[in-house]
Amino acid sequence: MTMPTVIFSHGQESGPWGTKIRAMADAVRALGCDADSIDYQGIRDPMDRVSKLLDACSGIEDRLILVGSSMGGFVATAAAAELDIAGLFVLAPAFYMPGFDAATPTAPAVPVFIVHGWHDDIVPVENSIRYAGNCAATLHIVDGDHRLTNNIDDINDCLVRFIDRLS
Numbered sequence: 001m002t003m004p005t006v007i008f009s010h011g012q013e014s015g016p017w018g019t020k021i022r023a024m025a026d027a028v029r030a031l032g033c034d035a036d037s038i039d040y041q042g043i044r045d046p047m048d049r050v051s052k053l054l055d056a057c058s059g060i061e062d063r064l065i066l067v068g069s070s071m072g073g074f075v076a077t078a079a080a081a082e083l084d085i086a087g088l089f090v091l092a093p094a095f096y097m098p099g100f101d102a103a104t105p106t107a108p109a110v111p112v113f114i115v116h117g118w119h120d121d122i123v124p125v126e127n128s129i130r131y132a133g134n135c136a137a138t139l140h141i142v143d144g145d146h147r148l149t150n151n152i153d154d155i156n157d158c159l160v161r162f163i164d165r166l167s
Contacts, residue, residue: 003167004063004086008037009053009072009079012094015041019149020069020091027156031163034062046074046094053079065163070094070123070146073114080108087111087166089159092120092146096127107135113162115155117144138162 006028008021016037017025025035038056040049053075057064063086068076073093080088087110095104114137116128125141132139140158144151 003032004065005034005060006065006067007057009068009075010040011070011072020152023152024156024159027160028163046071049075050078054082057083078105081105085110087162089113089162091115091148092117092123094123095131112137115140115158117142117146117148120146122146
């Protein structure tokens with residue numbers, strides 16, 4: 001079976017090839033997956049980001065895994081409802097946050113894996129606990145903050161195992 005293509009969605013204030021995404025992309029490429037990251041810089045509205053992700057995925061014929069961090073987790077989850085994906089892997093996803101025009105997206109009917117830091121002061125860890133409970137997602141809570149940069153090895157271990165299970 002061919003390995004899936006992994007598409008990354010960065011957070012509101014970061015860029016498409018930040019430290020975490022580069023490290024995760026290296027890990028999935030080592031498995032034989034193709035990897036790309038969408039550039040949302042300058043796009044503030046989450047639903048405009050969802051549209052950009054949908055457009056970017058429209059020509060991909062491989063099985064897809066969407067990976068998103070913070071607002072990128074929200075964007076990947078919202079896009080998942082419109083795409084035929086194999087799985088969704090999100091980091092500190094911006095679920096149940098005040099100020100979003102759109103409601104927190106319903107979980108797709110595929111495996112969902114959430115990683116969140118206990119010390120996140122941007123998106124409360126309780127939001128991921130609530131979301132995971134509502135959709136029976138796998139939830140991995142780490143001793144980290146919102147950026148999760150000190151947890152990248154743990155995140156990559158989870159991501160590699162997640163992809164292995166889906167493949």
